[in-house]
Amino acid sequence: MRITVKFFTTLREVTGKREEEVEASNPITVKELLSRLSEKYGKKFVDYVYDENRKARNYLQFLINGRSATTLQGFETKLKDGDKIAIIPPVGGG
DSSP: OEEEEEEOHHHHHHHSOSEEEEEOSSOOBHHHHHHHHHHHHOHHHHHHHBOTTSOBOTTOEEEETTEEGGGTTGGGOBOOTTOEEEEEOOOOOO
16 A cells, blocks of 8 residues: 655655655554654654654644544554645744
8 A cells, every 4th residue: 555645844854855655565553654754764854743752743733635633533543545644834924
């Protein structure tokens, strides 16, 4: 199965990509996906996505096919083939 992850702003700089396809032989959760990406991209990715308690930073939004993960099963949401995940930073304005 293939899952597309879209990166914005700082994560684009960290990964050097706008998006990436992640292959998985079995269904994985959002938490497992983030763990894989953390292993691949290392400390800069981890520091951006997680706080000091290894919890995802509360100002980031994780959208699964346009729906917030918090409206689903959070980081335990099972992903399926073709899902698109976007990691959205806070938006400022003025």
